[in-house]
C-alpha cells in the first residue's frame with residue numbers, strides 16, 4: 376500500500392534541505408519497499424508570493440490527507456514588512472494548529488565523534504541524549520496578540536500566554552510516556568515563581584506524572600535550565616516545557632552538537648505527523664548549496680519511525696548519517712581542516728550510498 380508524503384519546502388534553505396531528505400527517503404524506499412509517494416505543496420513566503428496567502432487551503436487539505444508531512448522552514452527578510460496576519464511564520468503555526476500537532480519532540484544527541492565541535496568541553500557534551508518535549512499548539516504563540524497601539528499617549532503591544540489543564544496534562548503525559556522508554560527522568564521547565572500560567576503548568580504536571588510509577592518528575596525554572604544545559608547537560612533525560620521556552624531551549628541545546636543544522640524534530644498529535652529540522656530558513660546561506668541537510672534527513676528518519684512504523688528503515692538512515700560523519704565528511708558549518716568539506720547535495724548522496 377502506498378504512503379503519501381506531503382513535502383513543503385518553504386523558504387530559504389528549505390528547498391535545498393527537503394530535496395536532500397527526499398533523495399534519502401527515496402533510497403530508503405528502494406531498499407525497504409515502503410511505497411512512498413511524494414507530493415509537493417507550498418507554504419510560507421513561497422505561498423505568499425504565489426497565492427497571496429502564507430498557508431493556502433489546498434496545502435492544509437493535502438496535509439490532512441497525507442500519511443506524513445516533511446517541512447523545510449518558512450520565513451525570511453523578504454517578507455519582514457508584510458502585515459502580521461500574512462507573515463510566512465503564520466503558515467507553520469497555522470499548520471500545527473490545523474493538524475492538532477500539540478507535541479514537538481526534539482531529540483538532542485551528541486555522538487562522541489562530534490563532541491569536539493561543541494563550544495563546550497568534550498567531556499561535558501559527549502554521549503548526551505536529551506529529549507525536549509515542547510508543547511506546540513498553545514501558550515504565548517497562540518494567545519491574544521495586540522500589535523503596537525497608542526494608549527494614553529504611549530505605544531504598547533502585548534501577547535498573552537494561556538495554558539489550560541488538558542493542554543498541560545496531555546503534553547506532560549506524553550513526556551512521561553517517552554521517559555518510560557528512556558532513563559525515566561522528566562524535568563518540567565517553567566517560570567512558576569513569576570507566571571500564573573507556569574503555576575498551573577507545575578501543579579498539572581505533578582498530577583499528570585502520578586500515573587507513571589517508574590518516572591521521576593522534577594521542576595526547574597527556565598533561566599536555571601538554560602544555564603544547566605550548558606553546565607551539566609548529561610544530567611537531563613526528558614525536558615517538557617511550553618511552546619516559547621521549548622523553542623528557545625532547543626536552539627540553545629542544539630549548540631551542544633556544534634550546529635543547529637544537525638537537529639531533527641517530529642510534531643505529533645491528532646493529525647498526520649509533521650517532520651522538520653529545528654532550524655529556520657537560514658536566509659544568510661540560502662541558495663549557496665552549503666546548508667547542513669542532516670537535521671532534515673534525521674527528521675525524515677523520525678517520519679519513518681513515528682508515522683510509518685518503519686523502524687528498520689529509520690535506523691538505516693540514522694546509521695548512514697553516523698557512518699558518513701565518522702568517515703569525516705562535513706558541510707561548511709562543521710568543517711575543520713583535515714576533514715572533507717561537502718555540499719548539501721553531496722552530503723545527501725553520501726548518506727544515500729550508505730543506506
Ligand SMILES: NC(=O)C1=CN([C@@H]2O[C@H](COP(=O)(O)OP(=O)(O)OC[C@H]3O[C@@H](n4cnc5c(N)ncnc54)[C@H](O)[C@@H]3O)[C@@H](O)[C@H]2O)C=CC1
Pocket residue numbers: 388392447448449450451452464467634635636637651653654655656657658659660665666667668670708
Ligand atoms: N520552523 C520554521 O519554519 C522556522 C522558521 N524560522 C524563520 O527562519 C528565518 C530565519 O531565522 P533565524 O533566526 O535566522 O534562524 P535560522 O535557524 O534560520 O538561522 C540561525 C543561524 O543558523 C544557521 N543555520 C540554520 N540552519 C542551518 C543549516 N541547516 N546548516 C547550516 N547552518 C544553519 C543560519 O545560517 C544562521 O546563521 C526567520 O524568518 C524565522 O522566522 C525560524 C525558526 C523555525
Ligand SMILES: CC(C)CC(=O)C(=O)O
Pocket residue numbers: 464467468516622653
Ligand atoms: C515560527 C516559529 C515559532 C518557528 C520556530 O522557531 C520553531 O518552531 O522552532
Ligand SMILES: [Mg+2]
Pocket residue numbers: 622623626653
Ligand atoms: Mg525555533
